[in-house]
Structure formats: structure tokens, C-alpha cells
Amino acid sequence: xxxxxxxxxxxxxxxxxxxxxxxxxxxxxxxxxxxxxxxxxxxxxxxxxxxxxxxxxxxxxxxxxxxxxxxxxxxxxxxxxxxxxxxxxxxxxxxxxxxxxxxxxxxxxxxxxxxxxxxxxxxxxxxxxxxxxxxxxxxxxxxxxxxxxxxxxxxxxxxxxxxxxxxxxxxxxxxxxxxxxxxxxxxxxxxxxxxxxxxxxxxxxxxxxxxxxxxxx
Amino acid sequence: xxxxxxxxxxxxxxxxxxxxxxxxxxxxxxxxxxxxxxxxxxxxxxxxxxxxxxxxxxxxxxxxxxxxxxxxxxxxxxxxxxxxxxxxxxxxxxxxxxxxxxxxxxxxxxxxxxxxxxxxxxxxxxxxxxxxxxxxxxxxxxxxxxxxxxxxxxxxxxxxxxxxxxxxxxxxxxxxxxxxxxxxxxxxxxxxxxxxxxxxxxxxxxxxxxxxxxxxx
DNA sequence: GTAACGCTGTGATTTCCTTCACGAATCTCA
DNA sequence: TGAGATTCGTGAAGGAAATCACAGCGTTAC
Ligand SMILES: NC(=O)c1ccc[n+]([C@@H]2O[C@H](COP(=O)([O-])OP(=O)(O)OC[C@H]3O[C@@H](n4cnc5c(N)ncnc54)[C@H](O)[C@@H]3O)[C@@H](O)[C@H]2O)c1
Ligand SMILES: NC(=O)c1ccc[n+]([C@@H]2O[C@H](COP(=O)([O-])OP(=O)(O)OC[C@H]3O[C@@H](n4cnc5c(N)ncnc54)[C@H](O)[C@@H]3O)[C@@H](O)[C@H]2O)c1
Numbered sequence: 001x002x003x004x005x006x007x008x009x010x011x012x013x014x015x016x017x018x019x020x021x022x023x024x025x026x027x028x029x030x031x032x033x034x035x036x037x038x039x040x041x042x043x044x045x046x047x048x049x050x051x052x053x054x055x056x057x058x059x060x061x062x063x064x065x066x067x068x069x070x071x072x073x074x075x076x077x078x079x080x081x082x083x084x085x086x087x088x089x090x091x092x093x094x095x096x097x098x099x100x101x102x103x104x105x106x107x108x109x110x111x112x113x114x115x116x117x118x119x120x121x122x123x124x125x126x127x128x129x130x131x132x133x134x135x136x137x138x139x140x141x142x143x144x145x146x147x148x149x150x151x152x153x154x155x156x157x158x159x160x161x162x163x164x165x166x167x168x169x170x171x172x173x174x175x176x177x178x179x180x181x182x183x184x185x186x187x188x189x190x191x192x193x194x195x196x197x198x199x200x201x202x203x204x205x206x207x208x209x210x211x212x213x214x215x216x217x
Numbered sequence: 218x219x220x221x222x223x224x225x226x227x228x229x230x231x232x233x234x235x236x237x238x239x240x241x242x243x244x245x246x247x248x249x250x251x252x253x254x255x256x257x258x259x260x261x262x263x264x265x266x267x268x269x270x271x272x273x274x275x276x277x278x279x280x281x282x283x284x285x286x287x288x289x290x291x292x293x294x295x296x297x298x299x300x301x302x303x304x305x306x307x308x309x310x311x312x313x314x315x316x317x318x319x320x321x322x323x324x325x326x327x328x329x330x331x332x333x334x335x336x337x338x339x340x341x342x343x344x345x346x347x348x349x350x351x352x353x354x355x356x357x358x359x360x361x362x363x364x365x366x367x368x369x370x371x372x373x374x375x376x377x378x379x380x381x382x383x384x385x386x387x388x389x390x391x392x393x394x395x396x397x398x399x400x401x402x403x404x405x406x407x408x409x410x411x412x413x414x415x416x417x418x419x420x421x422x423x424x425x426x427x428x429x430x431x432x433x434x
Numbered sequence: 435g436t437a438a439c440g441c442t443g444t445g446a447t448t449t450c451c452t453t454c455a456c457g458a459a460t461c462t463c464a
Numbered sequence: 465t466g467a468g469a470t471t472c473g474t475g476a477a478g479g480a481a482a483t484c485a486c487a488g489c490g491t492t493a494c
Contacts (some may be wrong), residue, residue: 172422205389
């Protein structure tokens with residue numbers, strides 16, 4: 001398994017490709033071409049083909065890719081065969097929206113536990129997910145084998161929450177708080193900063209001519 | 218004003234720098250060094266200095282940058298002096314969280330109108346923001362001079378909403394729907410795709426050694 | 435004074451990612 | 465069967481962004 005370091009951008013695009021493939025499964029024919037995937041996902045045909053090199057599924061010339069098989073191959077490449085449980089910390093406005101959205105949507109990548117510091121939020125079930133006090137992060141994380149977490153707490157709390165999560169075995173964090181988390185090198189963090197994103201949009205809305213295709217990195 | 222195309226990433230980081238500067242305003246001394254900004258925002262010192270070249274504010278050797286002045290300069294560079302009004306389309310779980318968060322937070326970049334297709338959501342005021350039927354996008358956008366919009370509708374509706382917004386004069390879109398929008402070249406779009414982000418995190422949580430510093434682009 | 439230090443601004447370099455371009459493969463149709 | 469059309473896989477080229485590295489300068493110490 002000597003695969004040479006896949007780039008972060010490639011992984012993101014593979015996720016996007018898979019989504020358009022699933023959409024095509026119901027609507028379209030059984031095969032697709034790279035230029036079709038590209039059009040639907042905002043990439044270029046060459047980029048699609050190059051990204052797909054990593055997953056090890058080959059299309060056939062003049063026939064393209066089998067939609068169902070390609071989607072399955074990407075899934076095999078991206079997903080853990082046993083599934084990965086996810087924890088959410090911070091059950092505020094955003095946290096609840098996230099719980100509502102992911103509830104029941106992806107069995108292989110489900111949010112199985114929520115945590116919050118506020119007494120009135122804990123020990124309830126929200127959108128099908130149990131909410132625990134943060135003191136229970138270590139025990140629940142161990143019990144549910146949680147390696148992936150989402151942080152949706154206020155900025156001030158984010159770093160200490162991250163430290164707790166990492167101590168409990170978490171190795172990947174999706175961070176919505178507007179701070180840069182300090183984490184050890186074996187932990188991957190991805191920041192989704194809405195304010196920064198909105199400021200970028202506002203800036204380029206005023207500074208014309210910028211025809212980037214930029215699907216989010 | 219012959220400035221040579223600032224990159225998308227640079228704009229994003231400038232937004233991050235400004236935020237840490239505002240935070241430092243209250244807590245720290247009056248000056249900062251590039252390496253301090255870097256540490257707080259997850260960048261490198263060289264990157265900070267290079268990014269700051271675009272804004273045209275010079276620090277002084279051995280004294281670094283004046284926090285207040287630098288923050289003001291970045292603001293001058295990023296923000297519209299007259300402010301920019303923002304519209305939100307799709308007042309669901311996520312849309313409401315966004316309204317709650319941005320309400321009253323940034324007077325220069327305020328969400329001044331919300332739109333939704335569901336009859337029970339329109340003509341109400343949610344977190345201080347009036348919600349209109351989508352048919353009123355053209356009139357309200359013209360009245361409020363809206364050039365920036367946020368899309369938080371289901372994926373199926375996103376493209377037609379985008380078309381309507383663009384026809385109404387919108388030039389920058391922050392898109393939360395998991396689709397790639399087709400827009401004319403003078404419209405800037407930024408996709409914030411939570412599912413894709415979570416899948417990236419899940420992937421790299423399983424694939425060791427990846428010590429990326431990746432503040433979101 | 436003036437020497438030593440430490441940080442900024444920026445040309446040069448490196449690294450990473452995207453795009454190009456073309457041989458090989460598969461299909462169609464006569 | 466074979467010519468023509470079309471797409472894939474991928475080495476090579478190109479471009480963009482991060483990093484290096486250092487000259488220049490303000491500051492401090494004495
Ligand atoms: N649209 C949005 O909601 C939005 C937009 C931009 C940024 N953000 C960021 O996302 C994060 C969450 O936003 P929100 O709107 O949901 O905020 P919120 O105030 O509604 O929710 C925060 C939640 O975190 C909990 N919390 C506080 N301290 C905690 C701790 N130490 N441990 C665990 N939980 C704790 C609170 O009890 C609350 O339930 C914030 O960092 C915010 O800056 C949100
Ligand atoms: N955590 C999250 O909430 C989350 C996570 C990942 C992705 N998303 C994406 O964000 C978007 C919104 O998510 P949500 O959870 O708020 O969904 P939601 O179903 O709660 O809200 C969608 C809203 O859009 C409105 N709407 C539907 N069609 C419309 C139209 N044609 N014009 C205007 N409004 C219309 C609906 O009335 C509803 O209010 C979706 O595309 C979703 O895929 C959300």
C-alpha cells in the first residue's frame with residue numbers, strides 16, 4: 001500500500017465527485033465521462049481523471065466510468081470500512097443545525113454523541129443524539145471509539161475543548177470556532193470559518209473580473 | 218490603483234489577521250510582530266509579511282506593527298467604506314443559525330434581508346431580520362443595494378436561487394448547498410460544504426502523519 | 435558615538451498543484 | 465476487417481503560492 005501522499009484538495013474533490021455520482025445514479029445513464037463529472041462538480045476533466053488515479057478505479061476509453069462502480073470505489077477509498085463515529089461539542093444554534101442535518105444521513109459517518117458545558121443542554125436527546133456534559137468526553141469517546149469531532153463552541157472555549165478531545169483519542173477535528181487551534185502534528189484540523197468566508201465573498205463581490213473556480217479547498 | 222490581483226487565500230488570511238488583531242487590542246501591548254500574528258492565526262511569519270504587502274501598511278523594524286493602525290488598514294483594504302448589505306436565502310436550521318450569529322455583529326456587513334419559499338416563514342422577523350418571499354428578491358435587492366448573498370436552501374433550489382440573485386445584481390455568493398453553482402464570470406462564489414469538510418477530516422483522521430497547516434483557504 | 439541585535443520588506447527559490455498534450459485503448463459503422 | 469471518432473491515463477510543462485534568506489534599518493546598550 002505504497003500510495004504517495006494524497007493532497008487535501010484531492011480528497012475534497014473526491015468527496016464532491018462521489019456526491020454527483022450518487023445524484024447521477026438515479027437520474028442518468030450507467031456511465032459518465034470525466035468531463036461530465038467535471039461540469040457537475042466545478043472541476044476540469046483533467047483534474048477529475050488525475051484525482052481518480054488515486055482511487056485505483058479505471059474507466060474505459062470511449063465509455064467513461066461506470067457510475068455505480070466508481071461511486072463504490074471512491075467510497076472504498078475514502079470511507080472506513082467499519083465506519084467512523086463522530087462527536088459534536090457545542091450544541092448551540094449551529095451545533096443543533098448540524099445535528100439536524102447529519103441525523104440519519106450517513107450511517108458510516110454518524111454523529112453519535114454531543115457535548116455541551118451548559119447544564120440545561122446536557123442529558124437530553126437532540127435530533128436523535130444524546131447530549132452529555134463535557135466531563136464525560138473521555139469515557140464516551142473511548143466507549144464509542146470516537147476519532148473525529150466537530151467543534152461548535154464559542155471561540156474562547158475551542159482550544160480547551162480541542163485539547164480534551166485530543167487527549168481522548170480524537171485525531172481529526174472540524175472546527176467552526178473562529179480561532180486557529182494548536183494541535184499536535186498527528187491531528188488533522190479543518191477550519192470552517194463562516195465570517196472569513198463571507199468577508200472573502202464581500203471583497204470579491206466588489207473587485208470584479210475574478211473568475212476563480214474555487215470549490216473551497 | 219494598479220494593484221496586481223490579490224489571491225483568494227491572501228484575502229482570507231487578511232481577514233484572519235484582522236480578527237487576531239482585534240483580539241490583541243484589548244489584551245496585549247500596542248505593537249505586534251509578524252511571528253505573533255502568525256502564531257495566533259496559523260500562518261507563518263513570512264506569509265504574514267507578504268500578505269501585508271498588499272494592504273500597504275508598513276511596520277517598523279524592531280518594533281513590528283501598531284496593532285490598532287494595522288487593524289484599521291486591513292479594514293480599509295477589505296471593507297467597503299459605505300458598508301455592504303447582505304441577503305440570506307433559505308431560513309432553515311442553518312439559515313437561522315447564521316441570522317442569529319451575524320445579527321448586530323458587523324454593522325458594515327450586515328444581513329439586512331432574508332428570503333424563503335415556505336409560506337409559513339415569510340413576513341416574519343427572525344433574529345431581527347425580516348423574511349420575505351423569494352418573489353421579492355429583485356425589489357428588495359434593488360432597494361437595499363444588495364451585492365452579496367448567502368444561499369442556505371436545499372441543494373435542488375440553489376441554482377435557481379443563484380440565478381435569481383444574480384439577475385437582481387448580486388456579485389458574490391456564499392453557498393452552503395452541496396452543489397457547484399454555475400455563475401457568470403463576474404460573480405464570485407465561495408462554497409462552504411460541511412459534508413465535504415467532514416469527510417476530509419474523517420479521511421485524514423485515519424491517515425496518520427499528515428501535519429498540514431491548512432486554515433481553510 | 436558605535437556596535438550588536440532583531441525585525442521588516444522583498445527578490446530568489448522551492449514546493450505544490452493544475453493544465454496540457456498525446457499514445458493507447460475501446461467503440462461504431464460500413 | 466479496418467478507418468474514424470472519442471475518451472482515458474499519465475509524463476511533462478506550466479503556473480501559483482509558500483518559504484527562504486538577506487539587505488537595510490530602527491533600536492538599544494554602553
Ligand atoms: N452561523 C453561526 O451560527 C456561526 C457563524 C460564524 C461562526 N460561528 C461560530 O460557531 C461557533 C458556534 O456558534 P453558535 O452560533 O452555535 O453559538 P451558540 O452560542 O449558539 O452556541 C455555543 C454553544 O457552546 C456551548 N459551550 C460554551 N462553552 C462551552 C464549553 N467550554 N464546552 C462545551 N460547550 C460549550 C454553549 O453552551 C452553547 O450551547 C462559535 O464559535 C461561532 O463563532 C457560528
Ligand atoms: N448543518 C447543516 O444544517 C448543514 C450541513 C451540511 C449542509 N447543509 C446544507 O445547507 C443547506 C441548508 O440546510 P438546512 O439544514 O438549513 O436545511 P433546511 O431544510 O432546514 O432549510 C432549508 C430552507 O430553505 C427553504 N427553501 C426551500 N426551497 C427554497 C427555495 N426555492 N427558495 C428559497 N428557500 C427555499 C426551506 O423553506 C427551508 O426554510 C442545504 O443545502 C444543506 O444541504 C446544511
